[in-house]
Amino acid sequence: MTSPQRTRTYWLEHAWLDTAVEPGVALEVTGGRITAVRTGTGTPPPGAEILRGLTLPGLANAHSHAFHRALRGTVQVGSGTFWTWREVMYAVADRLTPDTYHRLARAVYAEMALAGITAVGEFHYLHHAPGGTPYADPNAMGEALIEAAAEAGVRITLLDTAYVSSGFGKAPDAHQLRFSDGDADAWAERCSLLKERDHARIGAAVHSVRAVPADQLATVAGWAQERRAPLHVHLSEQTAENDACLAAHGRTPTRLLADHGVLGPGTTGVHNTHLTDEDIALLGRSGTGTCMCPTTERDLADGIGPAVALQAAGSPLCLGSDSHAVIDLLEEARAMELNERLRTRTRGHWTAAALLRAASADGHAALGNPDAGTLETGAAADFTTIALDSVRTAGPVPRLGAETAVFAATAADVRHTVVAGRHVVRDGAHTLVPDVPQALARAVAALHS
Template sequence: MQLTTEPAGWPATVTYWLSHAWLGTHVEPGVALDVSGGLIAGVRTGVATPPPGATVLRGLTVPGLANTHSHAFHRALRSTVQVGSGTFWTWRETMYQVAARLTPDSYYELARAVYAEMALAGITAVGEFHYLHHAPGGTPYDNPNAMGEALIAAAGEAGIRITLLDTAYLSAGFGKRPTQYQQPDRHQLRFSDTTADAWAERAALLKGSDHALIGAAVHSVRAVPATQLATVAAWAEERQAPLHVHLSEQTAENDACLAAHGCTPTRLLADHGVLGPRTTGIHNTHLTGEDIALLGSSATGTCMCPTTERDLADGIGPAVALQRAGSPLSLGSDSHAVIDLFEEARAMELDERLRTRARGHWTAAALLRAATVDGHAALGRPEAGVIEPGAPADLATVALDSVRTAGPVPRLAAEAVVFAASAADVRHTVVAGRHIVRDGRHALVEDVPAALASAIAALHR
């Protein structure tokens, strides 16, 4: 594993010519982007042909996609957990088995391949919800952040940005009294720092950079005692950092929280200062009307992960009501049942259609916003997710001539991409002006499928 502070080879100046560009409200043909120092320096419209020396991106170019919620090691579960039946709780047992086998080196190899798969899917930034901190049994590594640093290095080598959401995971669940929580079981020992203060001390040693931001996470209300929630929230507030939390993913979590504290998980978080505009609740599936009002009035974000939520049979969250209440929506691939932000975006709309038996809850523009602007904001990069001067030069270009996207007139290219394209249609990915994926091939990881196969096979031997 090679630790780097910045990926090598970031260009100083370059011009890209986009045959079609999504400019937030409409598709614009013939756009030239001047890039300097990794930022968009100029946007020129009405450029019918590529300027001399420009790099051509043919298709629909959108701002780079933001994968707000990821557990990189879950990628090793794909196909394995599709055998048989069960629930989230039975799926979790298989997840524990894979987690127990990871080392800093093997996690680096896996994450590098997973993040390269994301780059191939047009994802330029990922929020890594990271709780796999220590060696099996809970013994800290000599470098207490060896696992987190492996993830940061992996993202750099795959050419994408990362927000490492270092996660407090301290207990196995609620006890019989509000102040009593269950001790971590043998699988969870390597997740736990024992106390929020110890977590904060370790997390403070992590170093960010241009490509890596450091944020925080509360794994869930069952995994962080209520009396220690404020410590995690204060750590994030002091650093003005993103704070994420798994919230009401399971009805069993809600029931246990009600039994222990007499309130919902959302109310518990509100009462301990966790909610707010830099906080994002992951899933937010089983909420009461009061929960929705609390999240919306505090501008707490919601990250929907439809492909995981349906894979685990978790349910369909009230995304429409949350957005109307004031909760910005973002998207994540979570367990990586698939890595495809276009599928996540349309699944949010299509799941709502099934639930309500009505169409048209979000436009293509609104779904693209969740996959870009609001996703990047949830990861601590509010300047990203747009094609405008001053924004990071992070781009994804989707083919408009594949079997899935061919046919519609150019002005409807966004609808074609959101409602029909897949990750396989991404032709180019640019991060900070650097061409990471060119014509469907990754520039830094020579054979992504082979890298995935090798890293995953090593965990199943």
């Protein structure tokens, strides 16, 4: 994501500087990075771009399946489970082409920018044409996502996903043939053709322990470790997965991953919902991260994961919108705390500052961008501004810190989003994708017609 080398100045009416909200902060930006932070500037410097409201570091959506956005408002009808939801998801996946996926993802990533998200981790497993036939470009679907992110003005970590089997010892079913490269070696060969660029990192993912045979897990982990690339994995989202893993291997999914070298500080487990005490200790001791996706986990009735215990054990927390029941990282942060309050009937498991770090700096780190997520010299010039005069946020100027953002604001309050020093959202309107709601409507309608 290239940016002009000229220096520009942003004047922030209020800014969250990791420990407190400061009024009157001037950021100097050159070449997509913050080159100076000046506090106590009561008036905007001449020529500065003025951001009224509360400016936060850009938010990181650490877990996304872009095509699931087409399910919003349809899978909420009636009752069912994760497994019945999955059948509807497969039906949508069957209809996607590189062109239709590009149009949908472009609109979805633009929706994310409107919600203050500056980087997305796309957990990408829809690789091939229906029936499993590779496209002429074997990474046509991944390239469509990378291009969509560029056009929407956000950073992407493409977590190219190994998906080999439908279950322990089972070949892919008809729907899953699109996901499978045949084995992990073929996955690695295809994935190695993907190239990073200014706005895009290439990472890896194990879809789940049921989708990658145990003797192939090390291939995926080794590919990521050799490249120092992020590695993500769906982990213990459903008790049925745990039961099947115990039956097949006599151990939990977490233990299976540990035994095959998948866990570690470069790895993030997504969901981590149904864990034993030993699982939590394994994740914490290894420094494996945890990505919680509360709006999806409650939408699919998955359960509430042990986020407090995981963090206490040493697992860094980040957040994702996953199936995009909503796209709102502030809601994800709020939901993680509120879910824990319901489960324990006590309050205050995380400070607002800690929740905001999970939604920003720790999420960026999980996506391989540790230089993002803070408003400090040398950091990527990625930030977002929420209004302080909406019906949700109106009141005293924030004195405590991030509470107004985390416990009151929503994505609808985002007024500005800046990525690599470039204004992607200005005054609540996307500067690169005209009429994002219409773009979403058209892209989704094309998959339901």
